[in-house]
Amino acid sequence: MGLDAVLARLRAAEAAAGREAGAVQLVAVSKEQPEARVRAVLASGHRCFGENRVQEAEARWAALEPDFPGVELHLIGPLQTNKARAAVARFAVIQSLDRPRLARTLADLAQARGACPRLYVQVNTGAEPQKAGVLPGEADAFLADVRRMSLPVEGLMCIPPVDSDPVPHFRLLRSIALTAGLAGLSMGMSDDFEIAVAEGATVVRVGSAIFGSRAARGALSPG
Numbered sequence: 393m394g395l396d397a398v399l400a401r402l403r404a405a406e407a408a409a410g411r412e413a414g415a416v417q418l419v420a421v422s423k424e425q426p427e428a429r430v431r432a433v434l435a436s437g438h439r440c441f442g443e444n445r446v447q448e449a450e451a452r453w454a455a456l457e458p459d460f461p462g463v464e465l466h467l468i469g470p471l472q473t474n475k476a477r478a479a480v481a482r483f484a485v486i487q488s489l490d491r492p493r494l495a496r497t498l499a500d501l502a503q504a505r506g507a508c509p510r511l512y513v514q515v516n517t518g519a520e521p522q523k524a525g526v527l528p529g530e531a532d533a534f535l536a537d538v539r540r541m542s543l544p545v546e547g548l549m550c551i552p553p554v555d556s557d558p559v560p561h562f563r564l565l566r567s568i569a570l571t572a573g574l575a576g577l578s579m580g581m582s583d584d585f586e587i588a589v590a591e592g593a594t595v596v597r598v599g600s601a602i603f604g605s606r607a608a609r610g611a612l613s614p615g
């Protein structure tokens with residue numbers, strides 16, 4: 393457990409997959425983690441973090457950034473259209489682009505600002521009704537739409553169904569990305585990031601294996 397252990401495992405997975413050391417970007421998922429744990433990871437030099445809520449991320453990182461410049465934040469949770477303006481101001485990368493209306497809003501904001509976060513389109517590879525993301529069968533058409541809006545889409549992101557073999561989901565994501573000519577693949581979390589690297593991930597999103605369990609938070613820091 394901890395950043396060093398996860399980095400060592402990531403480097404080993406890269407080597408095993410014949411990939412260069414550092415080829416895979418590690419997003420440390422700090423959502424719902426106590427500030428002390430996040431500060432400890434920042435103090436060790438890591439600068440790439442993932443958050444799933446815009447407002448919580450704004451508050452937390454406004455306080456941390458003066459002490460730790462150079463942080464790159466990734467939004468990994470669903471983005472409501474009415475929070476898009478705040479999100480583009482706060483995040484370097486938005487990994488949860490998943491519907492035409494949000495794409496349109498981001499394109500308008502990008503035009504007004506002359507800049508846009510790097511984007512990943514989330515694909516609901518398991519076609520789970522409760523989960524965000526475009527359906528696999530709709531991904532090609534959605535990606536074509538997004539391209540017409542000149543949005544900077546770097547790749548695809550997926551969250552495979554819990555308690556199922558992630559490999560078919562990683563492969564599906566990769567094949568959609570190949571068809572679309574996209575290089576970025578954000579896939580793999582604490583339980584399966586090494587498998588994801590073997591399947592071609594370029595970005596992994598790891599929370600509990602770095603910071604400890606989110607559920608334990610109340611017990612560790614009451615109040």
Ligand SMILES: *Cc1c(COP(=O)(O)O)cnc(C)c1O
Pocket residue numbers: 421423444468469551581582583597598599600601
């Ligand atoms: C919470 C979360 C993660 C990290 O999950 P862990 O199992 O703690 O590594 C990764 N990706 C997304 C989209 C998440 O919401």
